[in-house]
Structures are given as structure tokens and as C-alpha cells.
Amino acid sequence: HIQVLQGIRRCGKSSLFKLLINHLTQNADPRSILYLNLDDPFFIQYANKPEALYEVVLLAEKLTQTKIQYVFLDEVQSIVGWEKYVKSVYDSQQFLKIFITGSNSSLLNSELATLLTGRYIPLQIYPFSFQEVLHMHDIHSRLEMSQQLPKILKIIDDLMHYGSFVEILEAPLTLKRKIIASYYETILFKDCVSNAGIRDIKGFKELTFYLITNLATLYSYSSLARGTNISDVSVKEYIFALEASYLCTELKQFSFSLKEQASSKKKLYLTDNAFVRLTYGFSENYGRLLENLVFAELQKRNAEIFFYNKGYECDFIVKSQAGLRAIQVCYAVNDQNQAREMNGLLKLPFEVTDRFIITYNQSMSLDKVQVVPFWEYFGY
Structure with a gap:
């Protein structure tokens, strides 16, 4: 399944991602893990080009000479149409696991829910209790x-x-x-x-x-x-x-x-x-x-x-x-x-x-x- 972490900005979603990545590196090749902060200014040029994510993954694989198995997409709502990319790579089983964070509940709006029905597990993250x-x-x-x-x-x-x-x-x-x-x-x-x-x-x-x-x-x-x-x-x-x-x-x-x-x-x-x-x-x-x-x-x-x-x-x-x-x-x-x-x-x-x-x-x-x-x- 696709793991979706939702919550207010700066509540710890990215930190949780890093903990998950550290955990994965105990058994997986670190080069097979790709983390993308889509809120980074670099990705502004791709805000309306979800297909660019394919190119980023291919570039990462070329640079590391390793198949990407785990992909982490942080602040995914920054890319318009991201859900179509995620559905495509999920259906084609391109990765072993897909992790997503978002700072807006519209992340799981009706369009996304329809596209990814039964494919994702949402988890709500809050500031510390x-x-x-x-x-x-x-x-x-x-x-x-x-x-x-x-x-x-x-x-x-x-x-x-x-x-x-x-x-x-x-x-x-x-x-x-x-x-x-x-x-x-x-x-x-x-x-x-x-x-x-x-x-x-x-x-x-x-x-x-x-x-x-x-x-x-x-x-x-x-x-x-x-x-x-x-x-x-x-x-x-x-x-x-x-x-x-x-x-x-x-x-x-x-x-x-x-x-x-x-x-x-x-x-x-x-x-x-x-x-x-x-x-x-x-x-x-x-x-x-x-x-x-x-x-x-x-x-x-x-x-x-x-x-x-x-x-x-x-x-x-x-x-x-x-x-x-x-x-x-x-x-x-x-x-x-x-x-x-x-x-x-x-x-x-x-x-x-x-x-x-x-x-x-x-x-x-x-x-x-x-x-x-x-x-x-x-x-x-």
C-alpha cells in the first residue's frame, strides 16, 4: 500500500520520513531509497509537470547505478497531478513501497480517493502530545x-x-x-x-x-x-x-x-x-x-x-x-x-x-x- 502521512506543516512528517529511511537502511541498500522534498524551490519548475518525477527517478538510478525500490515524496501537493503519477507507478509495481506526506487534507480529496481507492493507508500526524x-x-x-x-x-x-x-x-x-x-x-x-x-x-x-x-x-x-x-x-x-x-x-x-x-x-x-x-x-x-x-x-x-x-x-x-x-x-x-x-x-x-x-x-x-x-x- 501507499503510506500517506498528513498533518499541519512542521508537525514532524519529514522527521518521521527520516526515521523510516534510517530503519530501511538497516536491511536495504541506501542507494535504493529516494527522498524528494517537493516543496524545495528546485521543483517549482515542475509544479505542473508530474511526468518530470519519472525523469528524476531515472536520473537517480543512473547516478547510483541502483534500482530505486523505496520512494519518499515529501509535500506532494506541490506537484499538480501528482496522484496520477503515484497511481501509475503503484499499478506498474515500479517500487516496493511508496511514502507520501502532505500539509493539506485536499490531498485525499474525492479525485484522489477515486484514483487510489484501496491503495493507500492514511496516518494523521500532529505536533507533540x-x-x-x-x-x-x-x-x-x-x-x-x-x-x-x-x-x-x-x-x-x-x-x-x-x-x-x-x-x-x-x-x-x-x-x-x-x-x-x-x-x-x-x-x-x-x-x-x-x-x-x-x-x-x-x-x-x-x-x-x-x-x-x-x-x-x-x-x-x-x-x-x-x-x-x-x-x-x-x-x-x-x-x-x-x-x-x-x-x-x-x-x-x-x-x-x-x-x-x-x-x-x-x-x-x-x-x-x-x-x-x-x-x-x-x-x-x-x-x-x-x-x-x-x-x-x-x-x-x-x-x-x-x-x-x-x-x-x-x-x-x-x-x-x-x-x-x-x-x-x-x-x-x-x-x-x-x-x-x-x-x-x-x-x-x-x-x-x-x-x-x-x-x-x-x-x-x-x-x-x-x-x-x-x-x-x-x-x-
């Missing part, structure tokens, strides 16, 4: 977490404010914001504007900034249109482009009726907290930062996520084979907000298996509700 970040810090168990709580809380603070892209995690504080801004601009222009053919770049950027500034708040396409002077149709198209780039995810209201889900207001969350740094005032809203971080962790667990907001609000309804789990996110539970958070969990008009309030660092047991700190819920 909380557990992976703990591993980076040499923390490997629940016991070690509880013994190093101040360090754990510092890690969570950093994740809330700077996200979990590896390069940003390792960068000095003075460079973090510059790297985030660079990622953001690349995603907006290469994966949104270019891929979706967006012409009103100013309007698109303004809507994106507005959505990030108003993270996790209810909206309809018409309300966004009124607030930004962009048409309803364009608003919908722009959000679709943002989702396709993996920058964010639009959540629907939970309902057993698909029609009601489609017609209800939506909420938007970012794939990674890093991009919240691009809005100044919002970066001190710890409740929203924690809420987005919880969303990002749930997403990395491949959860099907909704929200509920009818009379009472529940931040996340998580659907799995075990049933529905209701989750509120509250930085710190106190006398002023406890009733509101509890009502959002206890007054749901449908059955749930579990009810949680995820906090920054509080733990208690309330009526039918477990209050747990972030590190305990998502850690080991």
Missing part, C-alpha cells in the same frame, strides 16, 4: 509526574502559551514568536491561499485573525460575514481552507440529528496553541488557552469531538465506542463558577458515561463529576 513532551523532559510515569509537579506545571504553561511544535519547544524565548509567525504565514499562503485559489487575501487574513481572537466562541457564517464584511459563501470557503491546512478545526453542536448539527452554530479551535501568540490580548486568557490545549490533546487521541450549548454549555462532548463523555474545561473551579460548570454537565438531555471538569491543577470529587488536573487526565 503532552506525553511526548513529558518524554522529552525524561518524565516517564505517573509517579515521576507527581514527584516533579512544579516542573510539570511549567511544561503545561509553556504548552498553553507556545504549543508543542518541536522547533518552538526547543527555541530560545526570544525566537519563539518569530518562528510561530513564520509557520503561520507559510500555512496561510502556501496551504490556504495557493491551494484554495483565494483572491481576497486581505479579507481572508482578517477573518483568520478574527477567528483566532475569538477562539472557542459560538458563531454562524452569517454572523462572521456581518462582523468582517465578507460574504457568507466566502466565509464558509475560507474556513474550509483553514481546516484543510490543519490550522484549525470547526466543531459542531452535538445532536443525534445530522441536519441539526449542520444548521446549528459552530465553534473553532486551533490545532496548536502556538498560533494564539499572534493575538496579543488573548494570550493572557488562561481559561481559553487551557480549553484549546484540552481540545488539541483530545484531537491527538483521534476523538470525535462536539460541544453542547442549549440552555447550558458543555465545552466538549467526546464520542467513542464506549459512549459519550462530557468535559468542561475550567482553569480553577471556585464559588463563582462551580454551579455553571456543574450544570453544563449534569443537565445534558442525553446519557453520558463520564463527566469531567479538567482544571489547571485542581482535583476533587463533586456530585457525579470528576474534577481532575490537566496533567492527570492527559499524562501517564
Whole structure:
């Protein structure tokens, strides 16, 4: 099968490729492995010439005097019509294995899905999870977490404010914001504007900034249109482009009726907290930062996520084979907000298996509700 790695730019797809290549070289001739970064400026001249990939492979074989057996195509969406090339070499069994990465979900659009039906295995890649970040810090168990709580809380603070892209995690504080801004601009222009053919770049950027500034708040396409002077149709198209780039995810209201889900207001969350740094005032809203971080962790667990907001609000309804789990996110539970958070969990008009309030660092047991700190819920 063709292995397809998908995910937001800089989340580690290319690094995973290199690990796979290192693994292959243990048993295969390194000269039989070809890695092509199609995002490289060299390939701009071939952006509309997928047939040039045949020539590149032939050239590699001529230079190495070795048959290419494994081909890695990084950022494959850079070549228009790449899927026809991949289908051709797959059907002719030219290689033992084909690996592909892409930074846009349109990679697996209907045309590609039709061409490569049954031929590919998709794998979603994300920036590091909380557990992976703990591993980076040499923390490997629940016991070690509880013994190093101040360090754990510092890690969570950093994740809330700077996200979990590896390069940003390792960068000095003075460079973090510059790297985030660079990622953001690349995603907006290469994966949104270019891929979706967006012409009103100013309007698109303004809507994106507005959505990030108003993270996790209810909206309809018409309300966004009124607030930004962009048409309803364009608003919908722009959000679709943002989702396709993996920058964010639009959540629907939970309902057993698909029609009601489609017609209800939506909420938007970012794939990674890093991009919240691009809005100044919002970066001190710890409740929203924690809420987005919880969303990002749930997403990395491949959860099907909704929200509920009818009379009472529940931040996340998580659907799995075990049933529905209701989750509120509250930085710190106190006398002023406890009733509101509890009502959002206890007054749901449908059955749930579990009810949680995820906090920054509080733990208690309330009526039918477990209050747990972030590190305990998502850690080991």
C-alpha cells in the first residue's frame, strides 16, 4: 500500500520520513531509497509537470547505478497531478513501497480517493502530545509526574502559551514568536491561499485573525460575514481552507440529528496553541488557552469531538465506542463558577458515561463529576 502521512506543516512528517529511511537502511541498500522534498524551490519548475518525477527517478538510478525500490515524496501537493503519477507507478509495481506526506487534507480529496481507492493507508500526524513532551523532559510515569509537579506545571504553561511544535519547544524565548509567525504565514499562503485559489487575501487574513481572537466562541457564517464584511459563501470557503491546512478545526453542536448539527452554530479551535501568540490580548486568557490545549490533546487521541450549548454549555462532548463523555474545561473551579460548570454537565438531555471538569491543577470529587488536573487526565 501507499503510506500517506498528513498533518499541519512542521508537525514532524519529514522527521518521521527520516526515521523510516534510517530503519530501511538497516536491511536495504541506501542507494535504493529516494527522498524528494517537493516543496524545495528546485521543483517549482515542475509544479505542473508530474511526468518530470519519472525523469528524476531515472536520473537517480543512473547516478547510483541502483534500482530505486523505496520512494519518499515529501509535500506532494506541490506537484499538480501528482496522484496520477503515484497511481501509475503503484499499478506498474515500479517500487516496493511508496511514502507520501502532505500539509493539506485536499490531498485525499474525492479525485484522489477515486484514483487510489484501496491503495493507500492514511496516518494523521500532529505536533507533540503532552506525553511526548513529558518524554522529552525524561518524565516517564505517573509517579515521576507527581514527584516533579512544579516542573510539570511549567511544561503545561509553556504548552498553553507556545504549543508543542518541536522547533518552538526547543527555541530560545526570544525566537519563539518569530518562528510561530513564520509557520503561520507559510500555512496561510502556501496551504490556504495557493491551494484554495483565494483572491481576497486581505479579507481572508482578517477573518483568520478574527477567528483566532475569538477562539472557542459560538458563531454562524452569517454572523462572521456581518462582523468582517465578507460574504457568507466566502466565509464558509475560507474556513474550509483553514481546516484543510490543519490550522484549525470547526466543531459542531452535538445532536443525534445530522441536519441539526449542520444548521446549528459552530465553534473553532486551533490545532496548536502556538498560533494564539499572534493575538496579543488573548494570550493572557488562561481559561481559553487551557480549553484549546484540552481540545488539541483530545484531537491527538483521534476523538470525535462536539460541544453542547442549549440552555447550558458543555465545552466538549467526546464520542467513542464506549459512549459519550462530557468535559468542561475550567482553569480553577471556585464559588463563582462551580454551579455553571456543574450544570453544563449534569443537565445534558442525553446519557453520558463520564463527566469531567479538567482544571489547571485542581482535583476533587463533586456530585457525579470528576474534577481532575490537566496533567492527570492527559499524562501517564
